[in-house]
Amino acid sequence: MADTTARPSPEQVRWRTHGRTRRSTRTLRMRTSAVIVTLVVLAVLVVPPLVNLDEQAVDLALKLQPPSPAHPFGTDDVGRDLLLRCVYGLRVSLLVGLVAALVATVIGTAVGAAAAAFGGWVDRIVMRLVDTFSSVPHLLLGIFIVAMFRPGVWPVIVSVALTHWLSTARIVRSEVLSLRSRPYIDAAVSGGASRLRVIVRHLLPGVMPQAALAAVLMVPHAMWHESALSFLGLGLPSHQASLGNLIQTARSSLLAGDWWPTLFPGLFLIIPTLAIAGLAGAWRERINPRRRSELML
Amino acid sequence: MLELAAVTAGYERGRPVVRDAHLTVHPGESVGLLGPSGCGKSTLARVAALLHRPDAGTVTLDGTRVQGWRHRAPRAQRTAIGVVFQQPRLSADPRLRLRDLIGEPLRATGRRDEVPSRVAELSATVGLGDDLLGRRPHEVSDGQLQRACLARALVLRPRWLVCDEMTAMLDASTTAALVAVVEEYRSAHGAGLLTVGHDRVLLERWCDRTVRWDEVAPGAAPVQG
Numbered sequence: 090m091a092d093t094t095a096r097p098s099p100e101q102v103r104w105r106t107h108g109r110t111r112r113s114t115r116t117l118r119m120r121t122s123a124v125i126v127t128l129v130v131l132a133v134l135v136v137p138p139l140v141n142l143d144e145q146a147v148d149l150a151l152k153l154q155p156p157s158p159a160h161p162f163g164t165d166d167v168g169r170d171l172l173l174r175c176v177y178g179l180r181v182s183l184l185v186g187l188v189a190a191l192v193a194t195v196i197g198t199a200v201g202a203a204a205a206a207f208g209g210w211v212d213r214i215v216m217r218l219v220d221t222f223s224s225v226p227h228l229l230l231g232i233f234i235v236a237m238f239r240p241g242v243w244p245v246i247v248s249v250a251l252t253h254w255l256s257t258a259r260i261v262r263s264e265v266l267s268l269r270s271r272p273y274i275d276a277a278v279s280g281g282a283s284r285l286r287v288i289v290r291h292l293l294p295g296v297m298p299q300a301a302l303a304a305v306l307m308v309p310h311a312m313w314h315e316s317a318l319s320f321l322g323l324g325l326p327s328h329q330a331s332l333g334n335l336i337q338t339a340r341s342s343l344l345a346g347d348w349w350p351t352l353f354p355g356l357f358l359i360i361p362t363l364a365i366a367g368l369a370g371a372w373r374e375r376i377n378p379r380r381r382s383e384l385m386l
Numbered sequence: 387m388l389e390l391a392a393v394t395a396g397y398e399r400g401r402p403v404v405r406d407a408h409l410t411v412h413p414g415e416s417v418g419l420l421g422p423s424g425c426g427k428s429t430l431a432r433v434a435a436l437l438h439r440p441d442a443g444t445v446t447l448d449g450t451r452v453q454g455w456r457h458r459a460p461r462a463q464r465t466a467i468g469v470v471f472q473q474p475r476l477s478a479d480p481r482l483r484l485r486d487l488i489g490e491p492l493r494a495t496g497r498r499d500e501v502p503s504r505v506a507e508l509s510a511t512v513g514l515g516d517d518l519l520g521r522r523p524h525e526v527s528d529g530q531l532q533r534a535c536l537a538r539a540l541v542l543r544p545r546w547l548v549c550d551e552m553t554a555m556l557d558a559s560t561t562a563a564l565v566a567v568v569e570e571y572r573s574a575h576g577a578g579l580l581t582v583g584h585d586r587v588l589l590e591r592w593c594d595r596t597v598r599w600d601e602v603a604p605g606a607a608p609v610q611g
Contacts, residue, residue, distance in 0.1 A: 272477035275437045276538065280491030281465040284457050290490075294481050 122367030129361045133180035142173055145328065153347050163349040165335075166342055171350060175357045177330040182358070185246055186312035192250035193311070194304035197257025202296065204258070205265035206288045216262065219255050227252045231314060232323055240326045249314045257303045264296040305369040309362035316358055332358045387412055388434060388467075388546050388578055393443035395426075395433050402441060403429045407603040409580075413545070416572065416579040418589030421599030427582045428472070430602070431550040434580055435469045448545070465495060468539035472551035474531035478523040484509075484534045485519040491542050508537040512567050529560035536564055540571055547572070549581040553588065565592055 148168035156163045162171035204215040222230070231248040238244035268274065269292065277287050312332075318324035319333025327334055332354045339350030388411040396402035403426040411417045421427040432438035433445065439455035446452065447463055454460075471477035478487055488508060489501040509519055512533040523531055532552065539547065547568065553561040569592075572579060583589050589596050 272471045272473065273479045275432070275435075276469065276471065276477050276535070277479075277490070277494065278456050279435055279437060279464055279467065279469045280494050280538065280542065281461045282490075282494035283461075286494050290494075291479050 118367050119371035122364040122371070125360060125364035126368055129179065129183070129364070132176055133183055136176050137180065140173070142170070145169065145330075153342060153350075155347075156349055162353040163347075165338065165350050171335075171353055174330040174335060175332075175353055178332040178335050178354060179357050179361065181242065181325065181329065181331045182312045182315050182333075183308075183361070185242060185249065185315040186308045189246045189249035189253065189311040189315070190304050190307040192246065193253040193307060194257050194300055196250065197254035197303070198261045198293070198296070198300045200254065201258035201261030202265050202288060202293060205262040205269060206284065206292055208269075212262075216259075219258055222252075223255045227314070228317060231318060232321070235318055235323045240324065242325060245315050245318055245324045248318065249311045253307055253311060253314075257300065257307070260303050261296050261300055264299050265292050268292055268295045302369060302373055305372065306366065309365045312358065312362050387446065387448065388580065389444075389446040390430070390434055391444045391446070393430065393433055393440045393445065395429050395438060395440035395443075397429075404433070404440075405603055407443070409434070409597070409602050411546070411578045411580050413578050414572070414576045415595065416581065416593040418593035418596040419580065419582045419599065419602060420586055420589055420596055421582075421584065421602075423584060425599045426603070427599055428550050431469075431548050431580065431582045435467050435548040436464055437469070461495065465491065465542045466544055467546040467548055468542065468544035470532075470536050470539045470547070470549045470552040472554050474528055474535050474555065475523065477535055478531055480523050483520055483522055484514065484526065484531075487523070487534050488519075488537045488541055491538060495542065504541055505537075508541060509534075511540075511570070512537045513563060529556050532556060532560070532564065533567075536567060540567075543575060545575075545577055547577055547579045547581075549579065551583050552581065553585075554583065561588070 148164075151160075151164050151168040152166055154160055154164040154168075160170050160172065162175060165171055165174065200215060200219070204212045231252045234248040234251055235244045238247075274287060274291060277291055282290065315324060315331065316333035316336070319331045320337045321333075322337065324333055325331045327338065335354035336351060336358075339347075339354065343351045390407060390409045393404060393407045393409075394402045395404045407426075407430055409417070409419070409430070419427050419430070429438060433440050433455075436445070436447075436452060436455050436459045444451055447466065450463070452459060452463065479490075482490065485505055489505045492498065492501050492504060505519070509515075514530065514533050514537070518526055518530055526534075532555070536552070549568065552568075553564060556564070565588075568579065571577060579593070581589065581593060586596070
């Protein structure tokens with residue numbers, strides 16, 4: 090055709106839109122993640138009080154029904170509606186993830202900031218302790234901690250929180266160490282500020298963005314840990330819907346060829362955690378634009 | 387009297403930046419310390435401001451031998467010395483508005499009630515308008531920020547001032563304005579001044595006495611580069 094000669098060649102188009110394509114995938118990822126996270130939050134907050142159904146309701150006549158209009162996700166091996174159980178399971182996982190990440194971040198920030206701010210032998214002892222704890226596999230330590238309590242939500246939260254503050258402590262410590270040598274800390278010392286005031290007024294506000302980011306990135310990690318513990322039968326009691334429990338009880342039916350009790354809880358675990366991680370990634374690029382340009386090179 | 391005797395200081399064990407330095411500043415006197423960049427004069431200024439513990443040597447402040455540095459120094463000793471640093475960007479907490487930046491030493495020493503009056507007084511002295519006081523460091527220029535940093539150094543009415551290349555980043559008119567503020571403060575309060583720099587003309591016009599780095603630390607290793 091005659092008019093095609095006027096168009097730029099494919100190379101030119103790619104060259105010109107190169108930057109724009111990158112940027113649009115980034116905002117696409119951020120938008121998709123934001124939409125999914127919003128849907129998840131709405132689902133776990135609104136659905137349970139609104140539908141007012143019993144997610145424990147057993148109907149043996151309807152056991153292992155494939156997905157249908159009445160039960161969009163099908164039913165499990167004792168005839169409970171899987172969609173409802175997935176929503177309740179996600180609610181528990183999200184709760185555990187949020188609370189555990191929050192507690193872990195508070196512990197990690199306090200320990201890391203104290204170690205870096207005091208320095209010297211305090212720093213050395215505290216960080217060697219952190220190294221010692223990190224050398225034990227997280228899951229093993231987590232199993233040890235949950236095994237000491239009766240199964241329930243709180244032991245899982247304690248177990249996940251107590252095994253996950255180490256990385257935050259390291260991040261906060263290195264961040265405080267770099268802030269501590271800035272002249273404005275010298276100026277504060279010279280202005281008569283006490284050690285505590287330097288930490289609270291100048292150092293902690295400086296590490297807040299990094300600590301908050303670490304907290305958000307930890308939520309999906311904590312959710313996976315909760316599921317892993319429940320899958321191993323050490324987390325929540327098995328009648329209570331949790332994503333790990335759902336996958337655990339679905340194992341036997343998967344071998345019989347019934348795919349839905351495994352697939353849907355799995356997707357409920359993977360998609361929201363990826364969405365939260367995606368949002369956190371977009372946030373990290375925003376607070377640290379230099380690292381973004383390094384990544385793009 | 388602010389007296390540094392046989393001070394050896396550095397950042398790594400066995401590699402001192404300053405060797406065997408002697409320097410005395412009398413009350414009300416202004417001393418300019420002149421040296422090339424990288425010779426260790428900022429380190430000596432940090433030792434004099436009780437911000438860096440020397441490896442050897444003594445510092446005597448108003449007749450008392452200094453026993454500890456940074457937080458180990460008593461608050462009265464630390465706040466007797468006002469410090470102005472070379473780079474205002476790095477010496478201002480990026481989260482504090484200029485108003486809070488200037489008043490911070492008063493808050494830190496539990497004199498919160500003096501904050502409004504002192505901040506108003508000092509911002510007029512250093513020439514900062516009311517709209518600038520409400521801004522954060524990234525919203526003002528280097529010169530404006532250095533004015534705020536000088537006001538912060540003066541807010542506790544120190545008996546000594548240590549200015550480490552205070553005007554190195556600034557244009558001539560801001561330099562003149564800040565030097566005038568320091569001199570005005572000194573004549574009103576009789577404070578001693580140690581100012582560090584590499585600009586011979588400026589220091590000789592500003593100070594009662596200028597000393598060269600090789601007079602302060604005769605044993606200094608030749609500066610590389």
